[in-house]
Amino acid sequence: MWDALIRNLECRDILSDEERLAIQRLPARLRAIPAGGDITSEGESPGESSIIIEGFAARSKILAQGKRQLTAFHIAGDFVDLHSLLLRSMDHSVVALTDCAVANVSHGFIRQIDAAHPHLGRVLWLTTLVDAAIHRQWIVAMGRRSSAGQVAHIFCELFLRLKAVNLTAGFSYRLPITQEDLSDAMGLSVVHVNRTLRRLRMVGLMTWRDQIVTIHDLEQLKQIAEFDPEYLNLTPSPR
Amino acid sequence: MWDALIRNLECRDILSDEERLAIQRLPARLRAIPAGGDITSEGESPGESSIIIEGFAARSKILAQGKRQLTAFHIAGDFVDLHSLLLRSMDHSVVALTDCAVANVSHGFIRQIDAAHPHLGRVLWLTTLVDAAIHRQWIVAMGRRSSAGQVAHIFCELFLRLKAVNLTAGFSYRLPITQEDLSDAMGLSVVHVNRTLRRLRMVGLMTWRDQIVTIHDLEQLKQIAEFDPEYLNLTPSPR
DNA sequence: CGAGGTCTTGAAGACGATCAACAAACGTGG
DNA sequence: CCACGTTTGTTGATCGTCTTCAAGACCTCG
Numbered sequence: 170m171w172d173a174l175i176r177n178l179e180c181r182d183i184l185s186d187e188e189r190l191a192i193q194r195l196p197a198r199l200r201a202i203p204a205g206g207d208i209t210s211e212g213e214s215p216g217e218s219s220i221i222i223e224g225f226a227a228r229s230k231i232l233a234q235g236k237r238q239l240t241a242f243h244i245a246g247d248f249v250d251l252h253s254l255l256l257r258s259m260d261h262s263v264v265a266l267t268d269c270a271v272a273n274v275s276h277g278f279i280r281q282i283d284a285a286h287p288h289l290g291r292v293l294w295l296t297t298l299v300d301a302a303i304h305r306q307w308i309v310a311m312g313r314r315s316s317a318g319q320v321a322h323i324f325c326e327l328f329l330r331l332k333a334v335n336l337t338a339g340f341s342y343r344l345p346i347t348q349e350d351l352s353d354a355m356g357l358s359v360v361h362v363n364r365t366l367r368r369l370r371m372v373g374l375m376t377w378r379d380q381i382v383t384i385h386d387l388e389q390l391k392q393i394a395e396f397d398p399e400y401l402n403l404t405p406s407p408r
Numbered sequence: 409m410w411d412a413l414i415r416n417l418e419c420r421d422i423l424s425d426e427e428r429l430a431i432q433r434l435p436a437r438l439r440a441i442p443a444g445g446d447i448t449s450e451g452e453s454p455g456e457s458s459i460i461i462e463g464f465a466a467r468s469k470i471l472a473q474g475k476r477q478l479t480a481f482h483i484a485g486d487f488v489d490l491h492s493l494l495l496r497s498m499d500h501s502v503v504a505l506t507d508c509a510v511a512n513v514s515h516g517f518i519r520q521i522d523a524a525h526p527h528l529g530r531v532l533w534l535t536t537l538v539d540a541a542i543h544r545q546w547i548v549a550m551g552r553r554s555s556a557g558q559v560a561h562i563f564c565e566l567f568l569r570l571k572a573v574n575l576t577a578g579f580s581y582r583l584p585i586t587q588e589d590l591s592d593a594m595g596l597s598v599v600h601v602n603r604t605l606r607r608l609r610m611v612g613l614m615t616w617r618d619q620i621v622t623i624h625d626l627e628q629l630k631q632i633a634e635f636d637p638e639y640l641n642l643t644p645s646p647r
Numbered sequence: 648c649g650a651g652g653t654c655t656t657g658a659a660g661a662c663g664a665t666c667a668a669c670a671a672a673c674g675t676g677g
Numbered sequence: 678c679c680a681c682g683t684t685t686g687t688t689g690a691t692c693g694t695c696t697t698c699a700a701g702a703c704c705t706c707g
Contacts, residue, residue, distance in 0.1 A: 230548050232634055238552040240544040252537045255530060255647050260541050260639035284526075291494060294533060298491040301536065302499050304543035305479040309469050311550045312595020313477040316663080347685065356551020358664050363687060395471055400499035408494050555695080586653065597696050602655060654703075661696070671686070677679090 170272065171195070173246030173334045174220055178292050180333045180403045181299075188289045191282055197272040208263040208271055209250050217275040218254060221247050224269030225346055227354065230261045239354040241303060242266075242327065242346075246334045251297055254279060266346045291408050302400040311356050314395070316365045319355050321394035324375060324382060326401070333403050340384040344377065409511065410434070412485030412573045413459055417531050419572045419642045420538075427528045430521055436511040447502040447510055448489050456514040457493060460486050463508030464585055466593065469500045478593040480542060481505075481566065481585075485573045490536055493518060505585045530647050541639040550595050553634070555604045558594050560633035563614060563621060565640070572642055579623040583616065 171193050178184060178192075199222070202208055208219050208226055226249060227239040240261065243249050249263045254276050265271075283290035303326065310319040331342045352362040370376050374393075375384045384390055410432050417423060417431075438461070441447050447458050447465055465488060466478040479500065482488050488502045493515050522529035542565065549558040570581045591601040609615050613632075614623045623629055 228544065230544070232548070232552055236552040238548040240547045252540070255534045256537055256541070257641055257643065257645055258638060260636075261544060287523075295494045297540065298495055298536060301491070301540035301543055302495070304540055304547060305467065305469070305500060308479045308543060308546055308550065308595075309471070309477040311547065312592075313471055313475040349685080353551075356547075359686085360665080360688085361663055364663095367687085397499075399497060402496055404496065406496055588653080598653095599655085599697080600695050603695095606655085648707100650705100650707085652703105652705085655701085657699085657701105659696100659698085661694105663692105663694080665692075666690085668689085669687085671684100673682100673684075675681085675683100677681095 170197075170199075170222055173222065173244075174248070175246075176334050177246035177296070178289075180405060181295055182288075182292050182405050182408045184289070184292070188286050191286055191289060195272075195274050195278055195282070197274050200271045200273060202265040202269040202271055204265055204267050204269075206265050206269075208265055208269065209253070209259055211259050211262045213253075214258045215250065215253050217273045218251050218279060219249050219263070220272045220274065221245055221249060222270040222272050224271075225266040225344075226263055226269055227266055227350065228261050229264045229353075237353045238356060239350065240307070241300060242323075242354065244327075244331060244334065245336065248293065248296055251279070251293060266350050288408070295402065295408055299400075299402050302402070306400060307354075310394075315393075316355070316357060316361060317368060318394050319357075320351075320362070320365050320369060321374070321390050322396055323351070323354065324377075324384065325387075325391055325394050325396040325398075327382070328384060328387075329398055329401055329403060333401075340387060342382050343380055344382045345380040409436075409438075409461055412461065412483075413487070414485075415573050416485035416535070417528075419644060420534055421527075421531050421644050421647045423528070423531070427525050430525055430528060434511075434513050434517055434521070436513050439510045439512060441504040441508045441510055443504055443506050443508075445504050445508075447504055447508065448492070448498055450498050450501045452492075453497045454489065454492050456512045457490050457518060458488050458502070459511045459513065460484050460488060461509040461511050463510075464505040464583075465502055465508055466505055466589065467500050468503045468592075476592045477595060478589065479546070480539060481562075481593065483566075483570060483573065484575065487532065487535055490518070490532060505589050527647070534641065534647055538639075538641050541641070545639060546593075549633075554632075555594070555596060555600060556607060557633050558596075559590075559601070559604050559608060560613070560629050561635055562590070562593065563616075563623065564626075564630055564633050564635040564637075566621070567623060567626075568637055568640055568642060572640075579626060581621050582619055583621045584619040 209215055221243055223245050226243040228241040230238050310322045331337050348362050349359050352359045374386050374390050448454055460482055462484050465482040467480040469477050549561045570576050587601050588598050591598040613625050613629050
């Protein structure tokens with residue numbers, strides 16, 4: 170159950186046996202969220218935090234006229250609302266894009282971990298900083314990259330993040346979301362995303378068919394995305 | 409010197425006398441950064457963090473073909489690279505948009521504060537979470553708001569943040585940056601930003617002349633921006 | 648006074664949105 | 678297992694927003 174989370178953290182720094190054990194002993198309430206459901210809802214002040222065990226989720230904000238903007242994707246092993254520990258209320262919802270399994274841990278236990286294992290606390294904090302770094306990359310992509318560059322960047326990001334938790338096979342990974350989800354993440358229309366995907370497919374960089382993304386030329390994909398993986402902090406180092 | 413930072417933190421939670429003192433006793437190196445200069449540079453792994461004492465700064469990423477995207481504005485009292493405490497290297501630069509006064513505090517002292525005053529540590533951590541929340545609002549604005557809504561949102565954000573550190577006068581505040589800076593923040597062309605500002609001025613919502621922003625109708629400005637201040641967490645509450 | 652930066656406006660064109668229609672895939676119940 | 682409705686993906690045509698290029702006004706500062 171905690172495999173993905175632990176793998177996620179171990180990409181950032183070495184964990185001691187006690188730290189790993191502390192995570193595995195976390196009392197959690199397991200929830201199954203059907204696709205389309207809310208993992209946490211905007212405006213709430215939950216007393217617990219959610220970790221995705223399985224499935225794909227996204228931070229989502231709905232605005233007037235029914236427009237939707239996703240601000241992040243989340244996958245197995247992601248602590249999606251650790252920040253609710255300190256923020257007064259959720260400024261956005263976290264929605265399940267596919268059926269999800271989610272573990273809920275009450276804030277009290279997280280504070281205990283932070284107190285008993287300061288280093289582990291720092292690594293958890295780090296994951297929220299990486300979330301912010303990912304936000305910044307999205308802003309850059311939305312503001313100043315071509316639509317192809319923006320799509321390419323997201324596929325690179327997901328490739329590395331999924332690889333970190335062992336959810337890739339070679340240069341392929343399962344991405345069971347819709348083009349509409351992707352368009353809401355990129356701030357573009359579905360139609361335009363569809364055409365951009367077609368272009369990437371035509372030039373042989375990547376395909377996304379039957380929910381499977383396959384990267385045919387990672388180097389060139391990175392290049393048109395101007396992708397530099399450093400911001401993901403996926404190299405273990407003392408924190 | 410620490411006034412703005414303390415005011416900034418006290419908007420989030422009550423500080424004890426010891427906590428306030430711990431900040432005021434922080435050994436800092438004061439630096440003057442001229443407009444256009446780097447406060448911290450992309451790729452660096454600084455051994456200290458920077459707090460803005462005076463002036464306006466921004467997180468900046470330059471991409472090929474010389475395009476620039478700003479991902480956040482920072483003002484007096486902002487801890488601009490607290491995250492370098494845990495991240496391996498800066499994924500972006502922080503540039504001075506005006507002449508800035510910056511205080512540098514070595515990471516060691518920050519870790520000491522965090523160890524000796526866990527509550528203060530949490531409030532500092534909180535500020536990085538608010539940064540992330542601001543990033544998310546920018547993503548929403550860039551992706552799904554009209555250019556007028558996006559501009560309006562930024563002016564609302566800056567109004568509340570500057571007000572928190574006492575840098576507003578009524579419904580006015582000094583914003584000594586260029587339209588080009590603003591356009592790089594919004595991911596639009598200068599020309600378009602200029603026209604959008606004109607429209608906002610024409611309908612009497614706000615003006616920005618001689619570096620002074622004046623909001624003439626805050627309620628309506630908030631409305632077209634769909635601005636909800638909650639995400640800034642500017643209400644003190646126990647953290 | 649000249650040089651460079653900033654602001655402003657015009658004109659032309661590209662990129663992406665919207666509207667619309669259809670195809671393909673999927674799930675469900677008969 | 679097929680018929681059906683719904684969701685998702687694909688493509689065309691048209692329209693609007695925003696970009697780009699260009700030029701002039703204004704300002705500050707050497």
